[in-house]
Amino acid sequence: MLHWTLIFLVIAIIAAILGFTRIAGAASGIAKILFLVFLVVWIVTLIL
Template identity: 80%
Template sequence: MLHWTLVFLVVAIIAAVLGFTGIAGAAAGVAKILFVVFLVVWILSLIFGRKSV
């Protein structure tokens, strides 16, 4: 999932440099959403992945 976040971030940066503001904004929005989802899943896996002794 982090891979897709980085892909959309790169697409947003390239689109911004080329002047495609609509595409850059959409790709940046998707990258932000995927990053937040990735962080939530990562934190949940840290919390619930521990084994109690």
């Protein structure tokens, strides 16, 4: 899951550099959501 977060983050950075602001915003939003899900799963696994 962290792998997908990094992929969407790279897509957002490349889109921002090229000027595609809507794609960059969407990709960064997806990256944030995936990172939060990864973080919650990691914390639950750590506790168990």
